[in-house]
Protein backbone atom coordinates (compact mmCIF):
# COMPACT_ATOMS: atom_id res chain seq x y z
CA UNK A 1 0.00 0.00 0.00
CA UNK A 2 1.31 3.50 -0.78
CA UNK A 3 2.58 5.44 2.20
CA UNK A 4 1.16 8.87 2.90
CA UNK A 5 2.54 11.69 5.00
CA UNK A 6 0.06 13.83 6.93
CA UNK A 7 1.24 17.46 6.97
CA UNK A 8 -0.65 19.49 9.57
CA UNK A 9 -0.33 23.19 8.84
CA UNK A 10 0.53 22.30 5.24
CA UNK A 11 -1.16 25.47 3.93
CA UNK A 12 1.13 27.67 6.02
CA UNK A 13 4.51 29.21 5.31
CA UNK A 14 6.83 26.34 6.24
CA UNK A 15 4.23 23.63 5.61
CA UNK A 16 3.72 24.71 2.00
CA UNK A 17 7.46 24.42 1.34
CA UNK A 18 7.38 20.99 3.00
CA UNK A 19 4.66 19.81 0.63
CA UNK A 20 6.78 20.88 -2.36
CA UNK A 21 9.81 19.07 -0.91
CA UNK A 22 7.74 15.91 -0.31
CA UNK A 23 6.38 15.97 -3.87
CA UNK A 24 9.91 16.49 -5.18
CA UNK A 25 11.04 13.42 -3.25
CA UNK A 26 8.23 11.26 -4.65
CA UNK A 27 6.28 11.18 -1.36
CA UNK A 28 2.49 11.48 -0.98
CA UNK A 29 1.53 14.41 1.26
CA UNK A 30 -1.98 14.98 2.67
CA UNK A 31 -2.57 18.50 4.00
CA UNK A 32 -4.58 19.22 7.15
CA UNK A 33 -4.98 22.94 7.91
CA UNK A 34 -7.63 25.09 9.60
CA UNK A 35 -6.70 28.07 7.37
CA UNK A 36 -6.45 30.35 10.42
CA UNK A 37 -3.13 31.63 9.10
CA UNK A 38 -2.59 29.43 6.04
CA UNK A 39 -4.02 29.78 2.54
CA UNK A 40 -5.92 27.18 0.50
CA UNK A 41 -4.10 28.44 -2.60
CA UNK A 42 -0.76 27.45 -1.03
CA UNK A 43 -1.66 23.76 -1.45
CA UNK A 44 -0.59 22.50 -4.88
CA UNK A 45 -3.25 21.05 -7.19
CA UNK A 46 -3.56 17.29 -6.79
CA UNK A 47 -2.53 17.24 -3.12
CA UNK A 48 -5.43 16.10 -0.90
CA UNK A 49 -6.53 18.96 1.37
CA UNK A 50 -8.66 18.63 4.51
CA UNK A 51 -9.82 21.78 6.29
CA UNK A 52 -9.80 21.11 10.02
CA UNK A 53 -8.03 21.33 13.33
CA UNK A 54 -5.06 19.24 14.36
CA UNK A 55 -6.90 18.93 17.70
CA UNK A 56 -9.84 17.12 16.08
CA UNK A 57 -9.13 13.54 17.13
CA UNK A 58 -12.08 12.04 15.25
CA UNK A 59 -11.04 13.71 12.00
CA UNK A 60 -7.40 12.69 12.33
CA UNK A 61 -8.31 9.14 13.27
CA UNK A 62 -10.47 8.95 10.16
CA UNK A 63 -7.66 10.31 7.95
CA UNK A 64 -5.16 7.83 9.35
CA UNK A 65 -7.50 4.96 8.57
CA UNK A 66 -8.53 6.23 5.13
CA UNK A 67 -5.00 6.63 3.69
CA UNK A 68 -2.54 4.61 5.46
CA UNK A 69 -0.51 7.41 7.11
CA UNK A 70 3.09 6.46 7.73
CA UNK A 71 4.22 9.68 9.38
CA UNK A 72 2.83 12.97 10.64
CA UNK A 73 4.77 16.18 10.14
CA UNK A 74 3.15 18.51 12.63
CA UNK A 75 3.54 22.20 11.73
CA UNK A 76 0.13 23.53 12.75
CA UNK A 77 0.80 26.05 15.54
CA UNK A 78 0.89 29.70 16.55
CA UNK A 79 4.37 31.19 16.30
CA UNK A 80 4.52 34.85 17.29
CA UNK A 81 6.48 35.40 20.52
CA UNK A 82 4.92 38.75 21.61
CA UNK A 83 1.42 37.45 20.83
CA UNK A 84 2.15 34.46 23.09
CA UNK A 85 3.06 36.84 25.90
CA UNK A 86 -0.27 38.65 25.48
CA UNK A 87 -2.44 35.52 24.91
CA UNK A 88 -0.67 32.62 26.65
CA UNK A 89 -3.69 30.36 27.04
CA UNK A 90 -4.40 30.51 23.30
CA UNK A 91 -0.84 29.30 22.73
CA UNK A 92 -1.21 26.41 25.16
CA UNK A 93 -4.50 25.43 23.49
CA UNK A 94 -3.33 25.63 19.90
CA UNK A 95 0.24 24.42 20.34
CA UNK A 96 0.17 22.07 23.32
CA UNK A 97 -3.37 20.71 23.66
CA UNK A 98 -3.79 20.14 19.90
CA UNK A 99 -0.41 18.43 19.61
CA UNK A 100 -1.40 16.13 22.44
CA UNK A 101 -4.58 15.14 20.54
CA UNK A 102 -2.56 14.53 17.40
CA UNK A 103 -0.04 12.41 19.26
CA UNK A 104 -2.74 10.37 20.99
CA UNK A 105 -4.27 9.62 17.57
CA UNK A 106 -0.89 8.59 16.19
CA UNK A 107 -0.43 6.21 19.12
CA UNK A 108 -3.99 4.84 18.96
CA UNK A 109 -3.81 4.17 15.21
CA UNK A 110 -0.22 2.91 15.08
CA UNK A 111 1.41 5.76 13.09
CA UNK A 112 5.09 4.97 13.58
CA UNK A 113 6.81 8.36 13.05
CA UNK A 114 6.30 12.03 13.99
CA UNK A 115 8.35 15.00 12.89
CA UNK A 116 7.57 17.93 15.15
CA UNK A 117 8.16 21.66 14.61
CA UNK A 118 9.97 22.74 17.74
CA UNK A 119 11.87 25.95 18.19
CA UNK A 120 15.01 27.66 19.42
CA UNK A 121 12.66 29.37 21.87
CA UNK A 122 12.85 26.23 24.07
CA UNK A 123 16.35 27.36 25.14
CA UNK A 124 15.23 30.73 26.47
CA UNK A 125 18.19 32.99 27.22
CA UNK A 126 20.98 30.47 26.50
CA UNK A 127 24.01 30.00 28.75
CA UNK A 128 26.35 30.11 25.73
CA UNK A 129 26.09 30.56 21.97
CA UNK A 130 26.20 28.69 19.70
CA UNK A 131 23.60 26.54 21.45
CA UNK A 132 23.95 22.76 21.35
CA UNK A 133 21.10 20.38 22.09
CA UNK A 134 22.55 19.41 25.47
CA UNK A 135 22.10 22.91 26.86
CA UNK A 136 19.27 23.17 29.35
CA UNK A 137 15.83 24.05 28.02
CA UNK A 138 14.48 27.05 29.91
CA UNK A 139 12.02 28.99 27.74
CA UNK A 140 11.33 32.61 28.69
CA UNK A 141 8.00 33.04 26.89
CA UNK A 142 4.71 31.11 26.57
CA UNK A 143 5.48 30.26 22.95
CA UNK A 144 8.65 28.39 23.94
CA UNK A 145 6.93 26.71 26.87
CA UNK A 146 3.99 25.61 24.73
CA UNK A 147 6.45 23.86 22.39
CA UNK A 148 8.71 22.40 25.08
CA UNK A 149 5.73 20.66 26.69
CA UNK A 150 5.13 18.91 23.38
CA UNK A 151 8.75 17.75 23.31
CA UNK A 152 8.18 16.25 26.77
CA UNK A 153 5.02 14.49 25.64
CA UNK A 154 6.85 13.06 22.64
CA UNK A 155 9.71 11.86 24.82
CA UNK A 156 7.39 10.08 27.25
CA UNK A 157 5.11 8.67 24.54
CA UNK A 158 8.08 7.27 22.61
CA UNK A 159 9.22 5.42 25.74
CA UNK A 160 5.78 3.89 26.30
CA UNK A 161 4.64 3.21 22.72
CA UNK A 162 6.09 2.00 19.41
CA UNK A 163 6.54 5.49 17.95
CA UNK A 164 9.65 7.45 17.10
CA UNK A 165 10.02 11.19 16.59
CA UNK A 166 12.31 14.01 15.57
CA UNK A 167 11.73 17.36 17.29
CA UNK A 168 13.40 19.90 15.02
CA UNK A 169 14.30 23.06 16.87
CA UNK A 170 14.09 25.71 14.18
CA UNK A 171 16.05 28.89 14.50
CA UNK A 172 14.80 31.89 12.46
CA UNK A 173 13.17 30.64 9.29
CA UNK A 174 13.15 33.02 6.33
CA UNK A 175 13.29 33.20 2.55
CA UNK A 176 11.10 31.51 -0.03
CA UNK A 177 11.11 28.68 -2.53
CA UNK A 178 14.09 29.26 -4.88
CA UNK A 179 11.80 28.47 -7.84
CA UNK A 180 9.19 31.01 -6.72
CA UNK A 181 6.41 28.47 -6.14
CA UNK A 182 5.87 29.34 -2.45
CA UNK A 183 6.78 31.94 0.14
CA UNK A 184 5.63 33.73 3.27
CA UNK A 185 2.11 35.19 2.91
CA UNK A 186 1.27 36.26 6.47
CA UNK A 187 -1.80 38.45 6.89
CA UNK A 188 -0.07 40.34 9.71
CA UNK A 189 3.66 40.00 9.24
CA UNK A 190 5.87 40.20 12.34
CA UNK A 191 9.10 38.49 11.24
CA UNK A 192 12.12 40.65 10.64
CA UNK A 193 13.07 39.68 7.08
CA UNK A 194 9.45 39.75 5.90
CA UNK A 195 8.95 43.22 7.41
CA UNK A 196 12.23 44.51 5.98
CA UNK A 197 11.48 43.34 2.42
CA UNK A 198 8.03 44.92 2.68
CA UNK A 199 9.70 48.17 3.72
CA UNK A 200 12.10 47.89 0.77
CA UNK A 201 9.18 47.40 -1.64
CA UNK A 202 7.29 50.40 -0.20
CA UNK A 203 4.55 48.26 1.36
CA UNK A 204 5.21 49.77 4.78
CA UNK A 205 6.79 53.02 5.90
CA UNK A 206 10.13 51.74 7.18
CA UNK A 207 10.96 49.41 10.04
CA UNK A 208 11.33 49.54 13.83
CA UNK A 209 14.41 48.02 15.48
CA UNK A 210 13.31 46.57 18.81
CA UNK A 211 16.21 47.24 21.16
CA UNK A 212 19.70 48.62 20.54
CA UNK A 213 21.04 48.13 24.09
CA UNK A 214 21.52 44.35 24.06
CA UNK A 215 24.95 42.93 25.00
CA UNK A 216 25.87 42.36 21.33
CA UNK A 217 28.45 44.17 19.15
CA UNK A 218 25.94 46.66 17.67
CA UNK A 219 23.37 46.43 20.49
CA UNK A 220 20.64 44.76 18.39
CA UNK A 221 19.56 41.10 18.74
CA UNK A 222 21.41 38.33 16.94
CA UNK A 223 19.58 35.46 15.22
CA UNK A 224 20.51 32.47 13.05
CA UNK A 225 18.44 32.87 9.85
CA UNK A 226 17.83 29.58 8.05
CA UNK A 227 16.44 29.27 4.51
CA UNK A 228 12.99 27.67 4.43
CA UNK A 229 14.02 25.28 1.63
CA UNK A 230 16.92 23.95 3.73
CA UNK A 231 14.52 23.57 6.64
CA UNK A 232 12.08 21.53 4.52
CA UNK A 233 15.00 19.37 3.41
CA UNK A 234 15.89 18.73 7.06
CA UNK A 235 12.40 17.24 7.54
CA UNK A 236 12.93 14.88 4.60
CA UNK A 237 16.24 13.88 6.17
CA UNK A 238 14.50 13.34 9.53
CA UNK A 239 11.88 11.16 7.87
CA UNK A 240 14.57 8.99 6.27
CA UNK A 241 16.38 8.83 9.62
CA UNK A 242 13.25 7.64 11.47
CA UNK A 243 12.32 5.14 8.75
CA UNK A 244 15.78 3.63 9.14
CA UNK A 245 14.89 2.76 12.74
CA UNK A 246 17.17 5.32 14.37
CA UNK A 247 16.33 6.61 17.86
CA UNK A 248 14.12 9.62 18.55
CA UNK A 249 15.92 12.91 18.96
CA UNK A 250 15.70 16.66 19.35
CA UNK A 251 17.83 18.49 16.80
CA UNK A 252 18.67 22.12 16.04
CA UNK A 253 18.16 23.42 12.52
CA UNK A 254 20.28 26.49 11.89
CA UNK A 255 23.51 27.52 10.16
CA UNK A 256 25.68 28.08 13.20
CA UNK A 257 26.17 31.77 12.46
CA UNK A 258 24.22 34.82 13.50
CA UNK A 259 23.36 38.24 12.12
CA UNK A 260 22.17 41.24 14.09
CA UNK A 261 18.91 43.02 13.32
CA UNK A 262 20.89 45.99 11.97
CA UNK A 263 22.99 43.70 9.75
CA UNK A 264 19.84 42.10 8.33
CA UNK A 265 18.36 45.51 7.57
CA UNK A 266 21.57 46.62 5.83
CA UNK A 267 21.54 43.41 3.78
CA UNK A 268 17.95 44.01 2.67
CA UNK A 269 18.82 47.57 1.67
CA UNK A 270 21.87 46.44 -0.29
CA UNK A 271 20.23 43.47 -2.05
CA UNK A 272 17.08 45.46 -2.94
CA UNK A 273 18.96 48.65 -3.78
CA UNK A 274 16.37 50.61 -1.76
CA UNK A 275 16.98 52.79 1.26
CA UNK A 276 14.12 52.96 3.80
CA UNK A 277 13.50 54.48 7.18
CA UNK A 278 14.87 52.67 10.26
CA UNK A 279 13.53 53.73 13.67
CA UNK A 280 15.40 52.69 16.82
CA UNK A 281 12.88 51.59 19.46
CA UNK A 282 12.65 50.03 22.91
CA UNK A 283 13.14 46.32 23.43
CA UNK A 284 10.23 44.00 22.58
CA UNK A 285 9.16 41.75 25.49
CA UNK A 286 10.29 38.11 25.36
CA UNK A 287 13.32 38.56 23.05
CA UNK A 288 16.61 36.81 24.00
CA UNK A 289 19.74 38.77 23.00
CA UNK A 290 21.37 36.10 20.85
CA UNK A 291 20.21 32.75 19.41
CA UNK A 292 22.66 30.83 17.23
CA UNK A 293 22.51 27.06 16.67
CA UNK A 294 25.18 24.45 16.56
CA UNK A 295 24.29 22.13 13.70
CA UNK A 296 26.68 19.18 14.07
CA UNK A 297 23.80 16.94 15.13
CA UNK A 298 21.65 17.75 12.09
CA UNK A 299 24.61 17.15 9.79
CA UNK A 300 26.00 13.99 11.39
CA UNK A 301 22.78 12.24 12.48
CA UNK A 302 20.17 13.40 9.97
CA UNK A 303 22.65 13.76 7.11
CA UNK A 304 21.45 17.33 6.51
CA UNK A 305 23.36 19.30 3.85
CA UNK A 306 22.42 22.99 3.79
CA UNK A 307 22.37 24.50 0.29
CA UNK A 308 21.31 28.11 0.90
CA UNK A 309 23.48 29.14 3.84
CA UNK A 310 23.84 32.73 2.63
CA UNK A 311 21.93 35.76 3.94
CA UNK A 312 21.95 37.52 0.55
CA UNK A 313 20.28 34.48 -1.04
CA UNK A 314 17.66 34.28 1.72
CA UNK A 315 16.87 37.98 1.30
CA UNK A 316 16.82 37.76 -2.50
CA UNK A 317 14.31 34.90 -2.42
CA UNK A 318 12.16 36.74 0.14
CA UNK A 319 12.20 39.84 -2.11
CA UNK A 320 11.29 37.80 -5.20
CA UNK A 321 8.30 36.30 -3.39
CA UNK A 322 7.15 39.64 -1.98
CA UNK A 323 7.27 41.17 -5.48
CA UNK A 324 5.24 38.28 -6.88
CA UNK A 325 2.58 38.90 -4.20
CA UNK A 326 2.30 42.52 -5.33
CA UNK A 327 1.88 41.56 -8.97
CA UNK A 328 -0.79 38.99 -8.05
CA UNK A 329 -2.69 41.54 -5.97
CA UNK A 330 -2.45 44.13 -8.75
Ligand code: UFG
Pocket residue numbers: 079080081119120121170171172173190191192193195207208209210211221222223261284287291
Ligand atom coordinates in the same frame (compact mmCIF):
# COMPACT_ATOMS: atom_id res chain seq x y z
N1 UFG B 1 12.63 42.67 15.01
C1 UFG B 1 12.73 44.05 14.88
N2 UFG B 1 11.80 44.70 14.12
C2 UFG B 1 10.76 44.07 13.53
C3 UFG B 1 10.64 42.66 13.68
C4 UFG B 1 11.60 42.00 14.44
O1 UFG B 1 13.66 44.66 15.39
O2 UFG B 1 9.92 44.73 12.89
C5 UFG B 1 13.65 41.97 15.78
C6 UFG B 1 13.10 41.23 16.98
O3 UFG B 1 12.97 42.07 18.09
C7 UFG B 1 14.15 40.15 17.16
C8 UFG B 1 14.58 39.84 15.71
O4 UFG B 1 14.20 40.99 14.96
O5 UFG B 1 15.24 40.64 17.85
C9 UFG B 1 13.90 38.63 15.13
O6 UFG B 1 12.51 38.75 15.37
P1 UFG B 1 11.41 37.85 14.65
O7 UFG B 1 10.08 38.32 15.11
O8 UFG B 1 11.68 37.81 13.19
O9 UFG B 1 11.72 36.38 15.19
P2 UFG B 1 11.93 35.86 16.69
O10 UFG B 1 13.40 35.68 16.90
O11 UFG B 1 11.18 36.65 17.68
O12 UFG B 1 11.20 34.45 16.63
C10 UFG B 1 11.36 33.57 15.53
C11 UFG B 1 10.08 32.78 15.35
C12 UFG B 1 9.87 31.88 16.52
C13 UFG B 1 11.11 31.08 16.78
C14 UFG B 1 12.32 31.95 16.93
C15 UFG B 1 13.53 31.11 17.12
O13 UFG B 1 8.95 33.63 15.22
O14 UFG B 1 8.79 31.02 16.19
O15 UFG B 1 12.44 32.74 15.77
O16 UFG B 1 14.70 31.86 17.11
F1 UFG B 1 10.97 30.40 17.94
